[in-house]
Every structure is written in C-alpha cells, then in structure tokens.
Amino acid sequence: MSRVVPQPLLLAALLAAAGAAGAAEPVAAARQAQIDAIVRDISPQRIQGYVDKLVSFGTRHTMSDTVSDTRGIGAARRWIKSEFERCGAGRLQVAFDGHLHPVDRRISRPTEIVNVVATLPGSQAESRERMYVVSGHYDSRNSDDADAVGDAPGANDDASGTAAVIELACVMSRHKFDATLVFMTVAAEEQGLYGAADWAEKAKQKKLNIAGMFTNDIIGSSHNQDGKRDNTQVRLFAEGIPAVKDMPDNLRALIATGGENDTPTRQLARHVKDVGERYVDGFKVTIVNRRDRYLRGGDHAPFLDRGFAALRFTEPAENFNHQHQNVRKEGALQYGDLTEFVDPAYIAQVARVNAASLAALALAPAAPQEVKIRTARLDNNTDLTWQANAEPDLAGYRIVWRDTTAAQWQGSQLVGKVTAFTVPLSKDNVFFGVQAIDKDGNVSPASYPMPQR
Structure with a gap:
C-alpha cells in the first residue's frame, strides 16, 4: 500500500x-511528501560520476570488446549491473537479459546483445503485476556505425540517459510503491533498437501488464548547436494514432469520436506533464505530438509497436556536432560526444521529472x-x-x-x-x-x- x-x-x-x-x-x-523526498534526493554529482565512468570505457559499441574489464561494452554492462546491485542491495532484482542477434544491416557477425535490468517489485498484491519501465541505452557509436574499435565516448548519447536510469534506481529503491518499477539499460539502440525490441517482444509474449514506458535518450545538454542555453524544459515525444496498415476496432472508434489526442500514450504524457511540472519547480515538460523526432526513432518505439504506452524524453535542441561523430577538431570546432558538453544539473532536472512521474504512477491506482x-x-x-x-x-x-x-x-x-x-x-x-x-x-x-x- x-x-x-x-x-x-x-x-x-x-x-x-x-x-x-x-x-x-x-x-x-x-502533493505527496514521499515524491518530494525522491525528487530532492536526485544528485547531479552522482549523475556526473556515472557519465564519467561510462565514458571511461572508451567505446560501448554493441560489437566492441566483451572480455576486458576496462574497455568495451562488456566492461560497461558488468559495471552497470554491479552499480544496480550495490545501491539496491536486497531491494532491486538485478539481472542480465540477453539474446544472440544474427547478422543484420548494422551487425556484421552474430552478436550477444545484453540489457541490464533492475526490478523493484510492487508492494501491493493487487497492483504488483502492473509495471512501469524506464530506460536509457548504454551502447555508443562514432561516425562509422560499424566501427567497434575506435573511441566512441557517447557522453550525451546515451550515457546521460543511462546515468539518469541508474540514479533513479538507486534513489527510488529506498522507497516502496504499490506497482512494480523496472529500471533498464539497453544495448544495440544504435544498431537498430535491438535490445529494447527483444525485451518488449518478450513482455508481449508473457502478456506483462506494462502500463507505461519512458526512454531517456540524449538528455545531457542544455546548449544547442549555436551555443544558446535552455535548461528550463525537456521535450516529451508522445505518439497519437499509430501508422498501422490495418486499423483495429479500438483505434477506429477513437478516431470516430475525435479522440486522436486521447490514446493511452497521450494520456500518459498529460500525466507526466502535470506531475513533472508540479514537483520540479521552474521546469517545463514540452509535449511534442509525434512518435519521435522527425523520421527518427528510439527505444520507446518497440514498445509502441507492441501496443504499450511509451514516451521519449530528449533535450530541447540537439547539437549534432557532438552526436555520432568521431572525436576530432576542425579549426576551432570540437567534434565528438564528450563529457565536457554534458550538463549534469540539466540531466538531474530531467531525472527528477522521471522520478516524480514514475513514483506518482506506481503509487496511484x-x-x-x-x-x-x-x-x-x-x-x-x-x-x-x-x-x-x-x-x-x-x-x-x-x-x-x-x-x-x-x-x-x-x-x-x-x-x-x-x-x-x-x-x-x-x-x-x-x-x-x-x-x-x-x-x-x-x-x-x-x-x-x-x-x-
């Protein structure tokens, strides 16, 4: 209860x-005192430490080294798992969730794709089966999406989202909620959303009651490509009517009654905006009525495709010089997804919106x-x-x-x-x-x- x-x-x-x-x-x-306490506990300093640690692995490319303890995606996932276990000892159920993915457009050899999943079971019997999932992707890439050896720091894309999820798990595992919370860091987003898609498909096959899913992807910078700062808002992408070939009866009825903006995903977005702005003073949740950025995708998409309500958090304006770029300097312009371009105080604000929203959902009926x-x-x-x-x-x-x-x-x-x-x-x-x-x-x-x- x-x-x-x-x-x-x-x-x-x-x-x-x-x-x-x-x-x-x-x-x-x-207003709930428990949610206020959770929001207060979110730490920019810890978030900065998580980002720095993830970047220290050199590359987290999906096909990078899995044996080394200091470099590559294997070292990164083992560290994430140990961090979940350390901060959620006795409360979080932590496990690797993997599958062997065949050769594909961006995967040149069969590759094990491993998500790191930390589950906080709900405490109310009638609500425990209802789940809320929050994710960030811990893999990274540079200019060449097939380069599994070169440095790909991925500080913003998406150490920022991964750090937020770790912080959420560590803070929220000290509290009890009626419903179950799942904190997940996924792999192979850059190769085709494969980690999230595998987990979402398993959830569908198991008929899990996932009442809402958030992904945090590129939430690390408050500066746009022109250097202008905006640390007062986060974009929340919320799909309306999905682009399906054969429309099911429930969607047909929704459209027939004018409810294009009342899908479960849009209702979830309204709830996040209401709760997030109530608990995080001076910070705006800007709902964007699209599945994602224009013709782009993220780890919430596989959940949407399987009928779950799902949302994406992303910073107000991306800087593409610091995204999917080899680290280099051309004249005075620095390229690469480096920690120096990440704003931990801004990530903390986005994490607070996540925390307040997840807590409100998991405490409510x-x-x-x-x-x-x-x-x-x-x-x-x-x-x-x-x-x-x-x-x-x-x-x-x-x-x-x-x-x-x-x-x-x-x-x-x-x-x-x-x-x-x-x-x-x-x-x-x-x-x-x-x-x-x-x-x-x-x-x-x-x-x-x-x-x-």
Whole structure:
C-alpha cells in the first residue's frame, strides 16, 4: 500500500462533498511528501560520476570488446549491473537479459546483445503485476556505425540517459510503491533498437501488464548547436494514432469520436506533464505530438509497436556536432560526444521529472478500465460508466474534461466510489476522461471513454 498519508480526511470530505451533482473542481492532485523526498534526493554529482565512468570505457559499441574489464561494452554492462546491485542491495532484482542477434544491416557477425535490468517489485498484491519501465541505452557509436574499435565516448548519447536510469534506481529503491518499477539499460539502440525490441517482444509474449514506458535518450545538454542555453524544459515525444496498415476496432472508434489526442500514450504524457511540472519547480515538460523526432526513432518505439504506452524524453535542441561523430577538431570546432558538453544539473532536472512521474504512477491506482459513454438516447448531459478498480485503498474516481482544442485537462469533478456518473456537460463539446484516486490522494492517468450504444 502507499506509504504517505497527506490529509486523507480532507480527501474523504472532498469525495463526500462531490455527491451526485457536485460542483466542478480545478484539476489538481494532493502533493505527496514521499515524491518530494525522491525528487530532492536526485544528485547531479552522482549523475556526473556515472557519465564519467561510462565514458571511461572508451567505446560501448554493441560489437566492441566483451572480455576486458576496462574497455568495451562488456566492461560497461558488468559495471552497470554491479552499480544496480550495490545501491539496491536486497531491494532491486538485478539481472542480465540477453539474446544472440544474427547478422543484420548494422551487425556484421552474430552478436550477444545484453540489457541490464533492475526490478523493484510492487508492494501491493493487487497492483504488483502492473509495471512501469524506464530506460536509457548504454551502447555508443562514432561516425562509422560499424566501427567497434575506435573511441566512441557517447557522453550525451546515451550515457546521460543511462546515468539518469541508474540514479533513479538507486534513489527510488529506498522507497516502496504499490506497482512494480523496472529500471533498464539497453544495448544495440544504435544498431537498430535491438535490445529494447527483444525485451518488449518478450513482455508481449508473457502478456506483462506494462502500463507505461519512458526512454531517456540524449538528455545531457542544455546548449544547442549555436551555443544558446535552455535548461528550463525537456521535450516529451508522445505518439497519437499509430501508422498501422490495418486499423483495429479500438483505434477506429477513437478516431470516430475525435479522440486522436486521447490514446493511452497521450494520456500518459498529460500525466507526466502535470506531475513533472508540479514537483520540479521552474521546469517545463514540452509535449511534442509525434512518435519521435522527425523520421527518427528510439527505444520507446518497440514498445509502441507492441501496443504499450511509451514516451521519449530528449533535450530541447540537439547539437549534432557532438552526436555520432568521431572525436576530432576542425579549426576551432570540437567534434565528438564528450563529457565536457554534458550538463549534469540539466540531466538531474530531467531525472527528477522521471522520478516524480514514475513514483506518482506506481503509487496511484490503475487507470480505470472499460470506460464508456452511453449513447442510447440523445441528451445534453453525458452518462459515463466504468469498471470498478480492485485496489483495497481506492477512495473513488474523478471525471476530467477539456475543450476539444485544449491540450490539458481543464475541469474535474470528484464523484466518489461509484461506477457510473452523469455530467451536466455535452459530449459534443468536450473530451472526457475518468481517473482513479486512492485514499492518499494519488491519481491515475485518465482513461478515454469509448461509445456504448
């Protein structure tokens, strides 16, 4: 069960006051002391140390040395595993997860691709099977994607994301959450997202309940290619309708009701923006309504392809002189993905958004299931129904809504521990969602209602 109890009597009073026709409330959630403590504990100094250590392996190319203890991807993954084990002793379940990948476009020989996975099991029986995954890729490359020998420091791409994941695991493993958290550093992103794809496929085959996935890739610099600094925001890429050849019925219904911006991934992004900006002062989560940067990809894509809600964190503006480049100097211009171009204070801010969002998700109930709008009769009210949640600490539900042109939720109403409610607003004019709330005030992402005829 959730361990923080801020003002439970106030929450109960609000739920009771909502009644059958309570007034609309602002869209807000209780602030949790546990999440504040987690956010405070994120350390730029430790993150800098993790980045420096990863860069010290010279190259982390997927096909680089696996025997040396000081150079290559083998040394890197063994160090990551030892770090997870050191800081999460007795709490994190740490393991290598690998497969032998055949020759492919960017793999010249059969190669073992190994992810390093640290799992923090949930403490609530009814929520333990629900998982939230956060990743960074620890492999690196230089100008030649086949060069497994030359230096490829990969400080920003993606020691920054890997360092954030290690820091998240170390800090968050000291706390308990209802749902399960999976901290994962993956390999072969640069060769074709193979580490993430293998893990996501296994998750699909095992029918794991992955309720959300974040990848952190290129989150290390607050300076763009022109030298301008922006350390006040992070981009969050969130796919809408996937580009599938044959559209399943649920997507067809989503489009038919105008819900292109209400996919589970977009709902997850709204939740991250709300929570991240609430707990990380002066830092903006800028949602980009795309799967990824224009025609590019990352480790969240294999999860999206298999039907999981997944998001990508990336810095505001990439500097391509420091990405996929051999280390060299041409005149006054320094090329290469070096530690000197990484801003640990900025990485820490992005890690704090991750931490707050993951904690809020893992403490909250699951998003309501089978949410429907009854459409049997014409009415200017909206009749909503949903399936009851199973969590023992459930306090009730909240209905949220926004104008059809609005990005974030604008209004809300607490409705108590019910599974149906009529809102005096027209379904023609606004989009609705239903959230679950526990007795500590933890709120789930919203679920978009489908039509019930």
